[in-house]
Amino acid sequence: MKKTLLIASLGLGLALSGVAQAKTLVFCSEGSPEGFNPALYSAGTTFDASSQTIYNRLVQFETGTTKVIPGLAESWSASADGLEYTFNLRKGVKFHTTEDFTPTRDFNADDILFTYNRMWKEDHPYHDVGGEYLYFGWMDMGSLLKSIDKIDDYTVKFTLTKPESPFVSNLAMDFASVLSAEYGDNLAAAGRKADIDHKPVGTGPFVLKSYKKDSMIRYIAHDDYWDGRSNIDKLVFAITTDNSVRYQKLKAGECHVMPYPNPADLAAMESDPDINLMRQEGLNVGYLAFNTEKPPFDQKIVRQALSMAIDKQAILDVVFEGAGSIAKNPIPPTMWSYNDDVVDYPYDPAKAKAMLDLAGVSGLKTNIWAMPVQRPYNPNARRMAELIQADWAKVGVEAEIVTFEWGEYLKRSRDGEHDTMLLGWTGDNGDPDNFMFVLLGCEAAASGGNRARWCNKPFDYLLRQAKQKTDQAERTELYEMAQVIFKEEAPWVTIAHSIVFKPVRKEVIGFKVHPLGSHIFYDGVDLK
Amino acid sequence: MLHFLINRLMLLVPVFFGVTLVAFGFIRVLPGDPVEVLAGERGVSPEKHAEILAQLGFDKPLWQQYFSYLGDILQGDLGVSIITNRPVIEEFFELFPATVELATCAIIFALIIGIPAGIIAATKRGTWVDQGIMGLSLTGYSMPIFWWGLLLIILFSNTLGWTPVSGRLSFIFEVDHVTGFMLIDTLLSDEQGSFWSALHHLILPSVVLGTIPLAVIARQTRSAMLEVLSEDYVRTARAKGLSPFRVIAIHALRNALITVVTVIGLQVALLLAGAILTETIFGWPGIGKWIIFSVFSRDYYAVQGGLLLIAVCVMIVNLIVDLLYGFINPRILQQRNKT
Numbered sequence: 001m002k003k004t005l006l007i008a009s010l011g012l013g014l015a016l017s018g019v020a021q022a023k024t025l026v027f028c029s030e031g032s033p034e035g036f037n038p039a040l041y042s043a044g045t046t047f048d049a050s051s052q053t054i055y056n057r058l059v060q061f062e063t064g065t066t067k068v069i070p071g072l073a074e075s076w077s078a079s080a081d082g083l084e085y086t087f088n089l090r091k092g093v094k095f096h097t098t099e100d101f102t103p104t105r106d107f108n109a110d111d112i113l114f115t116y117n118r119m120w121k122e123d124h125p126y127h128d129v130g131g132e133y134l135y136f137g138w139m140d141m142g143s144l145l146k147s148i149d150k151i152d153d154y155t156v157k158f159t160l161t162k163p164e165s166p167f168v169s170n171l172a173m174d175f176a177s178v179l180s181a182e183y184g185d186n187l188a189a190a191g192r193k194a195d196i197d198h199k200p201v202g203t204g205p206f207v208l209k210s211y212k213k214d215s216m217i218r219y220i221a222h223d224d225y226w227d228g229r230s231n232i233d234k235l236v237f238a239i240t241t242d243n244s245v246r247y248q249k250l251k252a253g254e255c256h257v258m259p260y261p262n263p264a265d266l267a268a269m270e271s272d273p274d275i276n277l278m279r280q281e282g283l284n285v286g287y288l289a290f291n292t293e294k295p296p297f298d299q300k301i302v303r304q305a306l307s308m309a310i311d312k313q314a315i316l317d318v319v320f321e322g323a324g325s326i327a328k329n330p331i332p333p334t335m336w337s338y339n340d341d342v343v344d345y346p347y348d349p350a351k352a353k354a355m356l357d358l359a360g361v362s363g364l365k366t367n368i369w370a371m372p373v374q375r376p377y378n379p380n381a382r383r384m385a386e387l388i389q390a391d392w393a394k395v396g397v398e399a400e401i402v403t404f405e406w407g408e409y410l411k412r413s414r415d416g417e418h419d420t421m422l423l424g425w426t427g428d429n430g431d432p433d434n435f436m437f438v439l440l441g442c443e444a445a446a447s448g449g450n451r452a453r454w455c456n457k458p459f460d461y462l463l464r465q466a467k468q469k470t471d472q473a474e475r476t477e478l479y480e481m482a483q484v485i486f487k488e489e490a491p492w493v494t495i496a497h498s499i500v501f502k503p504v505r506k507e508v509i510g511f512k513v514h515p516l517g518s519h520i521f522y523d524g525v526d527l528k
Numbered sequence: 529m530l531h532f533l534i535n536r537l538m539l540l541v542p543v544f545f546g547v548t549l550v551a552f553g554f555i556r557v558l559p560g561d562p563v564e565v566l567a568g569e570r571g572v573s574p575e576k577h578a579e580i581l582a583q584l585g586f587d588k589p590l591w592q593q594y595f596s597y598l599g600d601i602l603q604g605d606l607g608v609s610i611i612t613n614r615p616v617i618e619e620f621f622e623l624f625p626a627t628v629e630l631a632t633c634a635i636i637f638a639l640i641i642g643i644p645a646g647i648i649a650a651t652k653r654g655t656w657v658d659q660g661i662m663g664l665s666l667t668g669y670s671m672p673i674f675w676w677g678l679l680l681i682i683l684f685s686n687t688l689g690w691t692p693v694s695g696r697l698s699f700i701f702e703v704d705h706v707t708g709f710m711l712i713d714t715l716l717s718d719e720q721g722s723f724w725s726a727l728h729h730l731i732l733p734s735v736v737l738g739t740i741p742l743a744v745i746a747r748q749t750r751s752a753m754l755e756v757l758s759e760d761y762v763r764t765a766r767a768k769g770l771s772p773f774r775v776i777a778i779h780a781l782r783n784a785l786i787t788v789v790t791v792i793g794l795q796v797a798l799l800l801a802g803a804i805l806t807e808t809i810f811g812w813p814g815i816g817k818w819i820i821f822s823v824f825s826r827d828y829y830a831v832q833g834g835l836l837l838i839a840v841c842v843m844i845v846n847l848i849v850d851l852l853y854g855f856i857n858p859r860i861l862q863q864r865n866k867t
Contacts (some may be wrong), residue, residue: 024699024700026699031821032821034611034612035612035613040613042566042567042568042570130613131613132580134566134567137576138567138570194613197613198614210702212705212813213619213622213623213813213818214623214811214812214813214814214817214818215626215695215696215811215813216695216699218699218702236699238695238699238811239811239813240694240695240811241808241811241817242808242809242811244678245678245681245693245694245809245810245811248678248681248682248685248686248693248694249693249694251686252685252686252689252692252693254692254693254694254695404559405558405559405560406560406564406565407559407560407561407564407565407826408559408560408564410564410567410568410569410571411560411564414571423569424569425569426569447571447573448571449570449571
């Protein structure tokens with residue numbers, strides 16, 4: 001038996017050395033993609049396997065930042081009223097050639113119309129193929145768009161119903177990945193429309209070669225990629241759901257990069273000479289929201305007092321095990337317009353108690369809702385709730401911890417059944433609007449997305465002004481002011497921003513941790 | 529025999545309907561629905577929520593949903609996964625061979641070690657050998673699968689480097705999906721060394737999944753053997769001067785096997801349950817992992833379809849076990865024929 005194993009390992013070793021010449025990068029991904037059209041799904045796992053490998057968008061996020069850079073559009077301009085955006089498309093961009101499709105033309109404006117109209121127009125022949133266009137709906141694109149016009153083969157104009165400066169960032173999001181209209185026509189003629197989402201054809205740096213559910217996804221480099229062929233010849237996603245096992249595979253050299261390590265393994269990874277433990281502050285925020293419609297949380301002074309009563313450092317040490325930073329603003333520090341001048345409430349139980357007395361609040365009984373799931377912005381909500389419960393007990397507030405099944409939790413909290421609750425947010429497009437307007441605006445207070453149910457007119461006015469300006473410097477100023485109001489009013493206790501860790505083997509060079517959570521194996525990524 | 533078979537098959541009909549009801553009810557008893565879970569923190573407006581639920585047919589009264597589901601099942605349609613938009617039956621049978629392959633290897637491992645261990649323990653009753661085997665089997669039976677799997681990975685894959693950590697086949701091999709059974713597909717392919725790689729990948733998961741059945745089989749074999757060994761006919765066989773090997777292997781074991789076969793039948797359900805954890809640890813692309821994911825995402829059609837198909841498999845295996853009794857012990861068949 002030993003001999004057989006030895007021969008088998010020898011064979012494996014020889015084969016591995018043979019493959020080393022054709023550079024193969026193995027990514028131990030955390031799950032199976034839901035499908036291969038990012039417009040239909042919402043999981044980061046799906047985006048890694050589709051939009052970040054197979055597709056491109058009109059504009060894209062620069063790897064490692066949230067800066068919007070040209071993608072399939074070489075340049076773009078906005079009209080003075082902020083209602084029209086004109087995109088000049090890149091020439092000579094080739095779609096993938098696959099077993100099912102050989103493109104006869106380069107990418108052009110028809111592909112843009114096909115992609116967007118499919119999501120937008122209910123009478124589009126592909127609209128009902130596949131399912132819901134989740135992010136298109138969540139970003140409210142349907143009511144934002146007035147028309148999309150092809151000016152010529154390489155110019156497209158988007159007209160909006162209202163000025164919305166985060167619009168261009170929206171177009172860089174995964175859901176806006178550009179499909180081939182020619183492929184769509186071919187499939188429609190062959191009566192195989194559904195294949196467009198399962199046998200993807202894009203313009204991206206990698207071509208999908210094969211997929212075995214829950215097992216492996218294989219890609220090969222796109223030889224004619226418009227931004228230069230990838231250094232990696234073959235890209236493999238070895239699907240490994242358990243994070244401890246992913247680490248064992250990384251250690252054994254069975255994969256080069258792994259996402260979402262187990263916090264308990266971080267120390268060992270740090271001291272492993274074969275592993276480079278990369279880190280970056282996540283584009284997220286974890287918070288406790290006060291239901292400002294319910295007394296006594298409708299009083300600013302009570303919210304401020306309870307904010308002061310929480311020892312955030314203890315939460316960071318216990319719940320985040322150090323893998324986070326204290327949050328003082330509703331947006332993370334890596335985001336533009338982050339106001340570093342804002343001063344957070346200090347941990348001061350004595351002052352908190354005095355303020356509660358001043359507000360005439362004594363013997364307060366309340367609840368803290370704790371999420372039943374683990375999220376990047378809150379690895380253990382139950383534990384966090386217990387710490388807050390203990391802190392509040394010190395100032396005479398008795399809080400009961402409540403939890404529900406996740407779907408139920410979201411639904412009931414949207415209906416405002418909670419007194420105080422834990423939740424958080426991970427950014428979609430790197431724009432401050434995507435945090436502040438969605439989570440704290442008056443519109444969101446009415447629809448329930450604003451769990452504090454807090455509608456502050458001056459704050460909301462600033463956000464609406466910022467939406468209408470296209471100049472980033474002007475917008476920064478408005479958001480900075482909004483953050484000052486937010487802190488003063490304290491509708492949330494901002495708790496923490498997590499730190500995202502990415503263990504990568506030393507032989508991988510040029511890999512960057514992306515703030516939006518994507519894993520990108522193009523753009524300078526190579527193997528030694 | 530035919531009469532017996534028909535009787536048994538008739539009995540399966542109410543069981544089948546019971547299972548459809550349980551599978552249908554189970555996922556709906558859980559709070560939350562797929563639309564809420566999918567939207568997460570982003571939320572979904574009540575109008576949109578209602579619209580999507582209506583599209584999926586979840587707005588109708590439960591009894592109506594159940595009967596339309598039942599009607600679809602009888603036509604062989606298990607519905608379409610809410611998450612992936614693919615037919616449930618297609619997803620299931622894409623992953624099922626991997627689970628069958630793993631479960632078969634696990635049970636073979638359990639039998640090869642478990643039966644001889646049970647026989648040895650029975651024949652050495654009361655000695656340290658017996659106590660040692662029973663002690664080990666109790667340990668195996670109590671072993672948490674997750675912890676056991678990780679322990680073996682750390683020892684055999686990382687420290688000794690003998691086995692791969694997880695997966696079904698090394699990424700360097702590209703083998704076509706023919707039967708879905710990796711051992712067969714690799715034999716059919718012209719990728720040299722791929723069969724060894726597949727076998728190599730099967731070792732640890734089979735050992736982990738087979739550990740509990742092994743313990744059960746060893747203990748059952750021991751107690752069945754002890755019972756049989758005290759029977760008169762065994763004493764007679766011994767008195768006739770037959771060799772101890774003949775007495776044990778030919779006379780005693782065959783009768784003891786009836787209990788063991790029953791246990792194997794029962795183990796199939798346990799194996800499928802154990803597969804959920806084993807598949808998660810070893811990145812094994814089988815139905816266990818798929819069902820778990822479907823439950824978490826409230827993929828109603830996938831969960832009810834998957835549970836139904838698994839239940840049908842367990843029913844079929846138990847039917848086969850019933851039939852096997854007759855071959856092992858013809859007296860049972862005769863008794864059945866009389867009744």
